[in-house]
Amino acid sequence: MPRQIIVKVISVAGITIGLLIPLTMIRGLIQERSLFREQARTDIAESWTGAQNVLGPVLTVPFAIEDVSVGVGHRKQTKRILLPEELRITASLRTERRKRGLYSVPVYHTQLQIVGSFDVRSLAGIAEADPRNFLEDATLAIAISDNRGIAKAPVLTWDGQTKEFRSGCGLPGVGNGVRSTVGIIDPLRSTRYAFRIDLELRGMESISFAPVGRDTRVTLDAAWPHPSFTGRFLPVEYSIEDGGFQAEWSVSHLATNPADTIARLSEASGHNLWVDSFGVSLITPVDVYQQASRSVKYGSLFVILTFTAFFLVEISRKLMFHAMQYLLIGMALVIFFLLLLSLSEHLPFGVAYLVAAVACIGLVGTYLSSSLGRMSSGLSIVAVLSGLYGMLYAILKSEDNALLMGSLLLFVALAAVMIVTRKLDWYKLASQIGPAKTNTGGVTPEGSSTSP
DSSP, X not given: OOHHHHHHHHHHHHHHHHHHHHHHHHHHHHHHHHHHHHHHHHHHHHHSOOOEEEXXXXXXXXXXXXXXXXXXXXXXXXXXXXXXXXXXXXXXXEEEEEEETTEEEEEXXXXXXXXXXXXXXXXXXXXXXXXXXXXXXXEEEEEEXXXXXXXXXXXXXXXXXXXXOEESOOSTTOOSEEEEEEEXXXXXXXXXXXXXXXXXXXXXXXXXXXXXXXXXXXXXXXSOSOEEEEESXXXXXXEEOXXXXXXXXXXXXXXXXXXXXXXXXXXXXXXXXXXXXXXXXXXOSXXXXXXXXXXXXXXXXXXXXXXXXXXXXXXXXXXXXXXXXHHHHHHHHHHHHHHHHHHHTTXXXXXXXXXXXXXXXXXXXXXXXXXXXXXXXXXXXXXXXXXXXXXXXXXXXXXXXXXXXXXXXXXXXXXXXXXXXXXXXXXXXXXXXXXXXTTTTTOOOTTOXXXX
16 A cells, blocks of 8 residues: 555544544533533522422321320320322413523422312221320321422311411421311211312422322323423323423322331331322423533544545545645534534524534535635535534434444445445555645645646
8 A cells, every 4th residue: 555545544543533632622511511500400499499299288196095004094195197088189380491691490380289088987996985085186287398489378278177387297207398287186076078278389390299199190281392201100191282281190009008108107207208209390302411412422423434535535536635634624523513512502402503514514615625626526525514414413313223323324434435445556546646736725636737
């Protein structure tokens, strides 16, 4: 193989490896900008409120029983936690965006209507033993992950009477939430107590509910077109339209085991209370930093394919590009990813990609047209680059098929090189390619003379 070709291959390989340094720096910049966004999200959560988790209501019934271990007439205080027999939650989310600088996150206001009833027949035996066992007010509690989201005092209607809530959940290991005293429970007078709670709640990005009822049903709707259903249970029915979505969950006690839920509520730590929760996250469909990071991961592949295309142009048209031209074109390819990152913070990702691609393709095409002295050669390079940018965008949009498409692209590039050069006599190639002119940007067509 001619020495000139070997030097060219080594030079282009060195330039390709060298371009990995700015690509790595751009990847670090993307991570830094992503951290800035997370900081903005944290700042908004501190001044607004975070994601909301709702558990309840839960009824705590205190009573006294005779302590025979101490002696006759001695009574000890205890309590029992009851879960709703049926629980119906209706939630309607009104969404908006809160911004910190360039970054914004979705927040919401929701009007919750919680209705249901408690079955207290399990306490009838204690009341029959001695009606004096129930002499203290029972407490109805709702656990809420962030009390700052309570826009105004919730309203409780208990057994036909209006009650007031106080701050604090009162359950073991659970600090946030509200509670209300609902009077003395008398299972001999009434075996079922109905309730209704109207609660206005604010939150950020997501909301979830714990299925504490024997039969729990949650209906939720929001003017947000990109929901992500989360948690242990998916909706039994849902519909997503252009302007929003509706979803309905139905969870039976057979799937959650109320005894385990009561045991977790009785523990000193409430970290397992949300294990069966379900809900929705208001996601942004296009994460510009994730997309930009994925594009940079293909940066080296993109540079290799572009240089391969230039090499084929050299071989097919018997031209000789200078190593400096490869370097300048490679830097233009790297600048594309920086432009993509900066533009995507202000424009939709697809628009940012188009603007950055057109700018870089136009720059490279103009430069090569002037260097080659041929408009047709510059246009051919523009066509090749347009195809590569289009393929890269297709790879970015198709996460499931990205590996397959990238592998096929490499195979096609290698096949193109092998087909174009299959009849090439590498030993005669040096004599067929003219030396570079110093006054035409370093590219000389076949048969041109460098003598004055």
